[in-house]
Amino acid sequence: MTHDTGPVLHAKGISKFFPGTIALDEVDLRLEPGEVHALLGENGAGKSTLIKCLTGAYQRDNGTIHLDGQEVSPQSTADSQRMGIGTVYQEVNLLPNLTVAENLYLGRQPMRWGLMARRRMNAMARESLAGYGLDIDPAEPLTAYSVAIQQVVAIARAVEMSGKVLILDEPTASLDRDEVQLLFSVIRQLRDRGLAVVFITHFLDQVFEISDRATILRNGRVVGTRVLADVSQKDVVTLMLGRQLESQVHDRKPAKAGETLIEVENLGKRGMLDPLSLALREGEVVGLAGLLGSGRTETANLIFGAVPADQGRILLRGKEIPVSTPREAVKHRFALCPEDRKTEGIVGDLSVRDNIILARQASQGWMRPIPRAEVNEIAERYVKALDIRLASLDMPIRLLSGGNQQKALLARWLATNPDFLILDEPTRGIDVGAHAEIIALIEQLRSDGMALLVASSELEELVAYSTRVIVLRDRKQVRELSGAEITPENIVHAIAEHGTPAEEGAR
Amino acid sequence: MIGPKHSTFKRILPQLLILAAALAINLVVFPDFFDIDFRNGRLFGNLIDVLNRAAPVAILCVGMTLVIATRGIDLSVGAVMAIAGATSAAVVVEGHGWVTALLAGLGAGALCGLWNGILVAVLKIQPIVATLVLMVAGRGVAQLITEGKILTFSNEGLIHLGAGVVAGVPTPILIWMALGALVIFVVRRTALGMLIEAIGINERSSRLAGINSRVLLVCVYLVSGLCAALAGVIVAADIKGADANNAGLWLELDAILAVVIGGNSLLGGRFSILASLIGALIIQSVNSVILLSGMPPEFNLVIKALLILAILVIQSPRISYLMYMLRASGPQPQPDTAPLPKTQKEEAQ
Amino acid sequence: MKLRQTLLAGAIAFAPVTAFAADLTIGFSQIGSESGWRAAETTVTKQEAKDRGITLKFADAQQKQENQIKAIRSFVAQGVDAILLAPVVATGWDEVLEEAQDADIPVVLLDRTVDAPDDLYLTAVTSDLVHEGSVAGQWLVDEMDGADCRIVELQGTTGSSPAIDRKTGFEQAIAGHDNLQIVRSQTGDFTRSKGKVVMESFLKAEGGENICALYAHNDDMAVGAIQAIKDAGLNPGDDIKIVAIDAVPDAHLAIANGDMNATIELTPNMAGPALDALEAFLADGTTPPKWIQTESKLFTAADDNQAIYEQKKDLGY
Structure with missing residues (x-):
């Protein structure tokens, strides 16, 4: 970090009102050149609102923004981009049907004789991306590459167009561990080039790994800015929540000898899930573990009738019941909280x-x-x-x-x-406080005698509440763990047994 | 806590203001606009005409509001009017009574609605395409029933539905008001309204919550077909004849316009039938301005377009936001509750 | 062009003079059945052909020009003796008419004309829309006989040629009669329901007692207006004189009932004069004039409207 010049960006006293609420209350944010600055807070603390005020997506009601010592007032995201503030969101906002190079240079394509100089553009793109350690063919459509690479392309575009401040809003939410490392190496390069990078995420490990300082927001106010080398994760969480976080890991009680409630026999659908059997007793939480695409969500959807199965049957208290629509499932006191809250919930x-x-x-x-x-x-x-x-x-x-x-x-x-509750990724994308509350709720529902089936990519979480864990790989059931066998290591081992040794989303 | 009455009033306030403005323009072009007298056993006046002539669009927009709330659209209502009118006329001409004729007309409308509903809900054809089929073909069906001519009838009972009076009030006024009240009551006093809105906003979520969206969608198109049939019978009764070529021609567009003027989004979701009904009255008031102004008919469409444009501009989000800001700029925007535990304006992630 | 005319003249010279009416086969390409009048025209045409022992091949084009072109080509291929064409639009006929001409098949236009060189068809049988309007105007001039009269007018569809011409003819007829004055004029789109709605507004805007006569561009609008006048407590045909055009059965019935005063016939019998001309032409080469105007007959209470109604009501109006 160098401090011989002033801050790249200095926002002072930013306030934003919505009818009935104060979204931001006199928020200050100071970004030094060559630092990665984490912006932390529970959902609803004001992170997104602050970013939107900085990038001109919202108009602030009070306060000033200085960029390189000059007062600025961006009126739109395009405006702030021209001034030097680039933003990359979790959902990559590029055009999937265009090529990598076209995405990089859209709106500023190199031209020759009034036509797009495609070859020169591809060469420029290749060179630019090589600077980020990417050796890919820029003439391929963007969708040919993984989300992580798309993310880097988005960053490259933002940096080339802006070049002073780079805001990364939840960039790692859908990346696996290797991809996160790829992204971090890009971020470090940019930091060393003197950019100020704002990093927003729910993953505290990642915050401590990559960031130099953090500004923590709560209820629309800044509760502190810390040099991360000087504090512990617990300190940061305490600042975010304003209270001590209860231990997330509950003692796992042995399964009660409840009645068998649900039996799933050879339930499957061609091309979606190989036949799968499982049984759930009252007062039992069965965890579904596996990588993305391993069949977790598919299992949940088939049992709930959200997608009709083409083989197998479901028994409720020993009697076969038809479950080909959610409506029938609900009639039998099934319930499903889907993974994709926005479109299915x-x-x-x-x-x-x-x-x-x-x-x-x-x-x-x-x-x-x-x-x-x-x-x-x-x-x-x-x-x-x-x-x-x-x-x-x-x-x-x-x-x-x-x-x-x-x-x-x-x-x-x-x-x-409900007698039977299916939860698909119940803690995805939610803040630390709510996270702990939901885990406590699962535990409570279980002890009240409900049967729960929980699909999750967070292993510690599964370990915390499951009485049994079913591990899926390649749309197949590969292992069932129970009792003392249920540890993160065993689950990872089961997932990786024959396939690639990768973990997903583990904190 | 805002009571339901209060919020309903707040919802329809813009429409009421526009209606008042439209009636005021009528008063300017024709000073005796609000005069009503009693003549030949019926209330007689321009205001009565506006209420009476709004009937077809008002009845259509009841069903159309529900369809649009599910994120659909029903382009076939004009053609269904023609079919139902032709059916009823054919039945009375055969010598049956008016009740049989009315039921036959409604039955034809119900069949048409069922057809649309099945195309949309079961075969998953986009509503605009699915209902286009009947919009195009329906008039042909009506022409087959009337054999291409105006099927004239003299059954007093049937004629009464369109041209009669009850206690001096033209029957169509009573019919559309009763229908509107009935549907509003059913939709809001049962859970139907909420379930329809849920489907319109997010059909997938609604289905996963156990809502029988398929049946509900079919029902909504069925109701639209029934409304169209009722409007068609009234229009035929009004002129004592079923005019397959012209009955309900382009009225689907007026019905959609009424729903839009009523502040309902074409993207589905929250709806207000009451506001749509006021929208129908606004359209008829605009028509009344054109008729009373005495301008040459070459100006009809221009005047109507300008007035409708003005109405839609006033209702556009930008202008509403400006008005809101103007109103809010008086007293400082104080949050009306104690500091909240959290900001609410941020969406997830 | 010159060559073709020569050829045509030759064809006429060698035309088989032996053709008997009884042997004739004639193709009729009809627009469709978009109105009652159109349906009546079809009925009358079929009747006329039958009465003359002519075999009529009928093709309904359902409002589409391409269907009419197809029909004409098929008539040509079948080798009919003549073709009757009621064209749906005015343009785009040159090619197919030339094909008919090359096959020596005379074409007679019914009801409407086309934008094509007039040597491509034998003749056109149409009514004169301006004349219809002026007959209506003249009737009112005679009826009022100098008395003051405030007239309201129900126009046809704005911009359509019947609306323009019938308005022009009526205005020409009443020009110079200062006792007659059109005080309100609005479109009723040729429909019954719009006629009723617009008449309602006339009655309020002017006051029913201040309106002395109604001129409607067609009978349907007049029939609608009659109901509006009754609803206003006035006596149509008496308190307000009504004259309209077309002479559809319902108009005759209204005149018979005293609700209406006069209507001018747009005859559905375009085929009669057309077949007369064709028979003469095919028999001995008599070339008819390029335009045969049908009669615009005035019907008033003096006629036996009940009888005419009974006679017309089954024509398909």
Whole structure:
């Protein structure tokens, strides 16, 4: 780090109001040249709002932004890009059907005689990407490469167009460990070239690995800026939450000898999942482990009837039941919290209240509306029990933060009094506090006698709450672990037994 | 906590203001606009005409609002009007009573709606394409029923539906108001409204929550078909004849416009039938301005386009936001509750 | 062109004069059945052919020119003796008409004309829209006989040639009669329901008692307007004189009932004059004039409208 010049970017007293809320309250952020600066906070703490104010996506209501000592006021993201602030989001915002080179130079293509000089552009792209340690063919379409490489292309584009500040919003969320390392080496290079890099993520390990300093936000205010070499992870988490984090790892109680509730026999669908059998007892949590694409989500969807199976059967308390649609599954008191909250879970424009009551109302049928007083009672009960933070039950659910959306979805299913709850990645993309609460809730539901099937890519988490773990690989069940066998090492071993030794998303 | 009554009023306030403005323009071009007297056993006046002539579009937009709420659209309603009118006319001409004729017309509409619903919900054809089929073919079907001529009838009972009066009030006014009230009641007093909105906003989530979206979608198109049939019977009754070539011609567009003027999004989701009904009255008020102004007919479409454009511009998000800011700029934007535990405006991730 | 005319003249000279009407086969390409009048024209044409012992090959084009072109080509291929064509549009006929001419098959246009050299067809049988309007205007001039009269006008579809011409003819007829004045004019789109709606607004805007006569560009709008006038508590045909054009059966019925005063016939019998001309031409080469104007007959209460209604109602109107 060099400090002989002033900060690259200095934001002072940034405030942003939304009707009824203060999203940002006098926030300061100082970025030195040649540093990686982490921006931390629970979902809803104000990270995204701050970034949007800096990049001109939102107009701030108060405060100043100085870039290289000059006061600036970006009116749009294009504006801020010209000034030198580039942003790369988790969902790569490039054009998948264009080539790598076209994506890099879109809007500023090298031209010759009024035509695009394709060969020269490809050569420039190859050279530019080589600087990031990538040796790929820039004439290939972007989709030919993994998300990590697409991410680097997006970074290269942002750096070439801007070149002073680079904001990375959750860049590692969908990357595996090797890919994260690739990305980090790129980030280090850029830091050494004197760029200021803002790094936003939920993964604290990664924060400590790559970042020099961190600014921590809570409830729209800055609660501290720390040099990370001087503090521990626990200190940072305490700042983020404003309280000590309870130990995430619960003692695993032995499985109660409940009745067998669900038996899945040879359930499968051609091209999607090889026949799979499992049995669940009341008061049992069965974990589904495996890499992305190993069949975790597919298993959940087939059992719930979200995708009709083409072989096998499902027995409930020993009797075969048809489950070819979610509607039938719900009738038998099944419930599924899907992995993709946005497209399969929430109904964004409906109120939180309606979202919570939706499944229960659907199972009662439209003719028998749940009385308003009862609806309110149910919604308020779960909002309190799950600590869902909201301004009003009438607000659209899409305005809630990720963790609160997830809790509202849990509330939706708990309101149907399910016997069997399937959770697909229940803690993905949510903040540390909500994470711990959801794990505690799983434990509590289990001890109340519910049967749960939980698919997750977070091994420690699976180890914490599962009474048994089923390991999947290549859409096949490869191992079942129970009791003392359930350790992260064993799961990784089962996953890697014959295939590639890769882990996914493990913290 | 905002009560339901209050929020309904707030929802339809823009439409009410536009309606008031449209009626005010009528008053400017024709000073006696609000005069109503009693003549020949019926209320007689321009305001009555607006209410009466709004009937077809008002009835259509009840069904259309529901269809649009599911993120669909029903282009066939104009043609279904022609089919239903022709069916009813053919039945009374055969010598049956008006009740049989009405039921036959509604039955034809229900069949058409069912057809659309199956194409959309079961065969998963895009609504605009699926309903286009009947829009094009339906008028031909109606022409087959009437054999290409205006099928005139003299059954007093059937004529009463379109041209009669009850206690001095033209029957179509009573019909559309009753239908609107009935559907609003059913939709809001049962869970139907919420489930329809859920499907329109996110069909996949709704299906996974156990909603029977397929049946619900078919029902919604069925209701739209029934509404179109009722409108078709009224239009035929009004002129004592089924005019397969012209009945309901382009009315699907007016119905969609009424829904849009009612502030409902074509992308589906939250809807207000009441606001759509006011939208239908706004359209008819605009038509009334054209008729009363005495301008040469060459200007009809230009006047209508300008007025509708003005209405849509006033309702556009940008302008609404400006109005909101203007209103808010009076007192400082104080948060009306104590500091909240969290900011709510940020979406996940 | 010169060559073709010479050839045509030659063809006419050698035309088989032995053709008997009974042997004739004639193709008829009809637009479709978009209106009652069109349906009646089809019925009457078939009837006329039958009465004359002519074999009529009928083709319904369903409003599409390409269907009409196909039909004509097929008539040519079948070697018909003549073709009747009611063209759906005015342009794009040159090629197919030349093909018919090359095959020595005379073509007679019905009801509408085309933008093609007039040597490509034998003759066109149409009504004169301006004349229809002026007959209506003249009737009102005579009826009022100098008394003051405020007239409201229901126009046809804005911009359509019947609307323009019927308006022009009516205005020409009443020009110079200062007692007659058109006070409101709005389109009723040729439909019954729009006729009723627009008449309702006329009655309010002007006050029913201030309107002395209604001129509608077609009978359908007049029939709609009659209901509006009744709803306003006035007596159509008496309090407000009504004159319209087309003479459809419902108009005759309205006149018979005293609800309407006059209608001018747009005859559906275009085929009669057309077949007369064709028979003469095929028999001895008599070349008809290029335009045969049909009669625009005025019907009033003086005619036996009930009888005419009974006679016309089954024609398909």
